[in-house]
Amino acid sequence: MSITVSQVNKNFGDFVALQDINLDIPTGQLTALLGPSGGGKSTLLRIIAGLENADSGSITISGREATHLPAQKRNVGFVFQHYAAFKHMTVAKNIAFGLEIRKLPKARIKEKVDSLLELVHLTQFAGRLPAQLSGGQRQRMALARALAIEPSVLLLDEPFGALDAKVRKELRDWLRRLHDEVHVTTLFVTHDQEEALEVADNIVVINQGRVEQVGTPDELYDQPANDFVLGFLGPVTEFQGRLVRPHDLEIFRIETPGSVAGRIVRSTRVGFEVRLEVQLQATPEAPPVNVVVTRGEARSLGLTVGGTVFLGLQPALV
Amino acid sequence: MADTSWSTGLTTGPTAGVTDAPARHGSPTDQQSTIRPGVTPPATASVPVKPSTRNRKAGGAGRNGGGHVVRILLRLLVIGYLFFLVVWPVSLVVLRTFAPVNDTGGFDAFLTRISDPAFGYAFGLTLTAALWAVGLNAVFGLGISLLLVRYSFPGRRLLSALVDLPMSVSPVVVGLALVLAYSSNQGWFGPLLESLDWQIIFSTPGIVLATTFVSLPLVIREIVPVLQEIGTEQELAARSLGAGAVQTFLRITLPAIKWALVYGVVLSLARALGEFGAVKIVSQGASFNGETATLLVANRYGNFDEASAYAAAFLLVLIAITALVVVTILRPSKEHRS
Numbered sequence: 045m046s047i048t049v050s051q052v053n054k055n056f057g058d059f060v061a062l063q064d065i066n067l068d069i070p071t072g073q074l075t076a077l078l079g080p081s082g083g084g085k086s087t088l089l090r091i092i093a094g095l096e097n098a099d100s101g102s103i104t105i106s107g108r109e110a111t112h113l114p115a116q117k118r119n120v121g122f123v124f125q126h127y128a129a130f131k132h133m134t135v136a137k138n139i140a141f142g143l144e145i146r147k148l149p150k151a152r153i154k155e156k157v158d159s160l161l162e163l164v165h166l167t168q169f170a171g172r173l174p175a176q177l178s179g180g181q182r183q184r185m186a187l188a189r190a191l192a193i194e195p196s197v198l199l200l201d202e203p204f205g206a207l208d209a210k211v212r213k214e215l216r217d218w219l220r221r222l223h224d225e226v227h228v229t230t231l232f233v234t235h236d237q238e239e240a241l242e243v244a245d246n247i248v249v250i251n252q253g254r255v256e257q258v259g260t261p262d263e264l265y266d267q268p269a270n271d272f273v274l275g276f277l278g279p280v281t282e283f284q285g286r287l288v289r290p291h292d293l294e295i296f297r298i299e300t301p302g303s304v305a306g307r308i309v310r311s312t313r314v315g316f317e318v319r320l321e322v323q324l325q326a327t328p329e330a331p332p333v334n335v336v337v338t339r340g341e342a343r344s345l346g347l348t349v350g351g352t353v354f355l356g357l358q359p360a361l362v
Numbered sequence: 363m364a365d366t367s368w369s370t371g372l373t374t375g376p377t378a379g380v381t382d383a384p385a386r387h388g389s390p391t392d393q394q395s396t397i398r399p400g401v402t403p404p405a406t407a408s409v410p411v412k413p414s415t416r417n418r419k420a421g422g423a424g425r426n427g428g429g430h431v432v433r434i435l436l437r438l439l440v441i442g443y444l445f446f447l448v449v450w451p452v453s454l455v456v457l458r459t460f461a462p463v464n465d466t467g468g469f470d471a472f473l474t475r476i477s478d479p480a481f482g483y484a485f486g487l488t489l490t491a492a493l494w495a496v497g498l499n500a501v502f503g504l505g506i507s508l509l510l511v512r513y514s515f516p517g518r519r520l521l522s523a524l525v526d527l528p529m530s531v532s533p534v535v536v537g538l539a540l541v542l543a544y545s546s547n548q549g550w551f552g553p554l555l556e557s558l559d560w561q562i563i564f565s566t567p568g569i570v571l572a573t574t575f576v577s578l579p580l581v582i583r584e585i586v587p588v589l590q591e592i593g594t595e596q597e598l599a600a601r602s603l604g605a606g607a608v609q610t611f612l613r614i615t616l617p618a619i620k621w622a623l624v625y626g627v628v629l630s631l632a633r634a635l636g637e638f639g640a641v642k643i644v645s646q647g648a649s650f651n652g653e654t655a656t657l658l659v660a661n662r663y664g665n666f667d668e669a670s671a672y673a674a675a676f677l678l679v680l681i682a683i684t685a686l687v688v689v690t691i692l693r694p695s696k697e698h699r700s
Contacts, residue, residue, distance in 0.1 A: 095598050115601040122602040128595035132617045141613075142603035186599075193603055 046071040046197055046229035047092060052101030054087055054253075061087045063253040065101070069197075069231055069246075074223045076244035077233045080276070084253040085233045086201055092231070093122045093199050106196040121190030121228075125202040127182040129174035135185050136161065136170040142193035160188040163222070180211045184218075191226065200232035204239070216243050237277050241265065249273050281334035283355065290319070290336040292361055296354040297345055303356035306333065311342075311349050318342040322355060452679060459676040463669045475673040480649045480658065485677065488655040490566065491641075492634035495573040499630050500623065503581030508615075510582070511589040528578045536575050537643025540568065564646050569654060572640035577630040584626030585619050592618045621693065628689045632682045 047069035054062040061084045069075050077085040090096035092103055094115035102111040110118050130138050136157050143153045161167045164184040174182055183203060190198060203219070204212040220243050223230055234240050240247050241261045249256040249264065249272075257269040268274035271287055280287045284304070296303055309332055310321040316339050321332040333355060337347065347353065460468055475481070509515075510522055528536065543549045544562040555562060562568045596618070600610040616623075638656040645652035653661065655678055663671035 093602055095602065115598070116604045116606055118602075119604075120602055122599065124595050124599060126595060128599040130596055130599070130614060131592075141600065141605075145604045145609060189599075189603065 046106055047231065048104040049088070049092065050102050050104075052088070052091060052098045052103070054084070054091065054096070054098050060253050062091075062098070065253075065255060067248060067255065067258070069229065071229050072227050073245040074220070074230045074232070074243060075246040075248060076240035077231060077248050077250055078237060078240040078276070079235065079250035079256075081235055083251045085235075085250045088250065089199050089201050089231065089233050092197075093120050094118045095122070119193065119196050121193060121195035121198040123183070123186050123190050123198070123200040123203050125205045127174070127179075127186045127206075129177075129182050129186060131174055134171050134173060135166055135177070138174065138185055139188045139192050141189060146193070156192060160192055163191075163225075164188040178211075179207045180215055183207065183215065187219075187222075191228070195228065198228045198230040200230065202233050202235070205234075212239075219243060241277065249276065251276070279334065279336075282331070283333050283357070288357065288361065290334040292358050293333070293335045294356045294358055295320070295322075295335055295337060295341075295345065295347070296356070297351075299354050300356060303354035305352060305354055308347060308349050308351050308353060311347065313339065313342075318347070320347060322353060324355070455672055455675050455679065458668075459672045471669070472673055472676075475670050476677065478670065480653070481670075481674065483650050484653050484655045484658040484674070487566065487569065487653070488635055491569045491573045491637075491654065492631055494570040495577050495634040496627055496630045498574050499577055499581050500627055503578070503626065504585065504623065507582050507585040507589055511586055512594070525579050525582050528576050533572075533576050533637065533639030533641075534643060537572055537640035540571055540575070540640070540644050544568065544571065563644050564652065566652075568644040569641050569652065572644045573634045573637050576637050576640055577633040580629040580633055581623065581626035584622045584629065588619050588622040589615075624692070625689055628685045631685055635678060635681055 047067070049065050049067040049069075052062055052065040054060075065088060077089060079085045087096060091098045092105070094110070094113060094117075098111070102109065104110060105118060105120065130141065133141070139157045139160050140153050143156060148156075157170075158167070161170055164187060166181060166185060166188065169177060169181065169185075174185065177185065183206075187200075187203075200219075204215050207215065216239055219232075232244075241264075244261060246258065247261055247264050248258050251272055257264060257273045259267075264273060265277050268277065271280075274280055274287055274289075279290050281290050281293075282288075283293060294303075299305065304324055304326060306322040306324040308320050309323045312319045318337050318339055318341075320335045320337065320342075322335055323332045324330065335355065337345075341347075345353075460472055462468065463471070466474075506521075506525060510518065510525075541563050544551065544555070546552060546556045546561055546563070562571065592615075596614050597610050600614045605613065636656060637654075638660070641647075641654055642657060642660075645654065645657065647653055647657045647661070649658075649661070655674055659671050659674045659678070662668070662674065
């Protein structure tokens with residue numbers, strides 16, 4: 045295990061940030077710490093990096109007891125949400141920082157910086173100051189700077205949180221490809237479930253200072269441990285007293301065994317999918333059930349607002 | 363992202379757009395739009411300014427006429443205020459410095475007056491005290507600023523308020539307080555100072571002490587807001603990259619607050635050179651015996667040697683203005699770079 049967290053607790057005054065956290069982060073994988081804001085995931089990351097101290101518990105990094113090691117001795121690469129670029133240094137100097145601190149020979153530093161610049165596609169920006177870069181470029185510089193010290197683990201704190209949606213998506217794909225190239229154990233914090241599902245090998249769901257579930261994206265999505273994980277990883281709707289995903293409901297125009305009748309009260313088309321709100325006849329006071337179908341299905345079944353439909357669970361889920 | 367706003371951005375920031383271009387050819391996906399958001403802000407920030415200034419010029423007499431008049435009135439008010447309060451009186455000192463007195467005047471007379479050995483002594487003493495004060499306040503000011511911004515401890519707000527005290531208390535009171543505390547025959551150190559036969563009050567250390575006291579807040583008040591603004595992330599990043607506390611300070615914190623420190627030092631220097639009230643109390647104030655430049659101005663003026671008083675006053679103004687001009691020249695170049 046690259047990182048082992050055991051029995052970690054952290055309070056800020058009365059606020060319980062982390063409670064009895066036990067985690068093993070596997071070597072060479074990309075793991076996401078996923079959870080709502082204020083759930084404690086960033087605090088955990090900072091404790092692993094040594095930027096914050098736990099009240100109790102211990103941290104082991106690459107088999108080395110690190111609980112009381114200061115940040116500069118942990119050999120951990122840390123990337124901040126707001127880049128934390130050294131504003132008075134050029135891109136190349138930023139990346140060289142950790143190497144200069146380690147007093148590597150100048151030729152060796154230049155060689156490493158050049159190859160890192162290439163890795164993050166910033167070669168032609170080497171002489172620029174961070175202020176002259178875009179957000180995405182700054183974050184790639186910060187990544188190169190963290191990778192330069194050949195860290196035993198790479199920690200990313202909401203690395204794409206400050207970027208706009210399109211850049212965020214591109215950087216996310218790029219991070220995945222980069223990780224497949226570099227293979228450094230990576231732990232990144234995000235509150236975006238789509239980001240975690242798309243990029244991570246493993247996901248740790250953290251809520252209110254506790255670990256809710258650990259698993260692969262598929263495990264978490266298909267076998268959520270509880271309603272919180274189910275609700276956090278994707279859209280849910282209540283159908284006959286249980287929470288299900290809107291796309292796990294089947295919709296018919298004629299009554300079939302096990303289905304219940306309802307009326308379409310709203311229909312919203314978003315790209316290739318159509319989101320329907322169906323008011324069940326049996327429970328007219330309850331909130332409508334959400335169903336998602338493809339545009340083709342909606343068209344072939346002639347699903348329009350006001351129409352009567354029958355809803356049932358997909359056979360696999362019954 | 364709005365392609366249109368980006369293309370208007372090209373007109374205001376052509377260098378960013380042009381130099382970014384090869385990047386898009388180089389790597390297919392991620393470069394393409396990561397470049398844009400960085401270019402957009404300067405464009406959207408600078409574009410709206412143009413139409414509004416154009417509007418004002420075009421419809422000056424019409425809709426925007428009221429704003430126009432107010433602006434001119436405000437300018438006149440500020441310029442008038444500064445002129446009658448600062449520029450005019452100070453310029454009179456300059457004029458008087460070179461005005462003929464008893465048939466001698468002009469630059470030669472001025473040179474003769476300032477080559478008086480008492481002038482040399484006075485300005486030497488003032489510079490000594492000012493340099494000590496500035497040096498001490500730069501070092502301790504930096505320390506106190508870091509303490510105030512980077513650490514939270516009980517009494518932090520009290521300390522912050524205390525730091526401003528030297529600016530709010532009259533320098534004469536400061537002088538009296540220092541006399542009570544550091545005279546040879548009283549205070550905590552009185553007996554020790556007496557046994558060592560070391561005099562603080564009525565000698566140079568007393569003048570240094572008084573000057574340091576009154577210029578204490580200037581460095582701190584310059585550095586604190588900058589420290590607050592840069593935050594701790596860069597320092598934390600340096601730590602995680604392996605830098606120790608000293609390396610982080612020298613390589614990250616100090617470069618970031620460098621200009622605030624320089625500006626604070628210059629302000630302190632100007633304040634220290636001009637200190638009068640506190641020094642008046644703690645110094646003997648006689649020629650060649652604790653007479654600083656400001657005391658010399660007062661003494662000469664009181665002794666009906668107005669010409670010398672104006673000459674010394676002119677020198678003080680000259681030094682202060684030089685210091686401020688040097689910093690003003692340095693400052694924009696700094697903003698230009700960042």
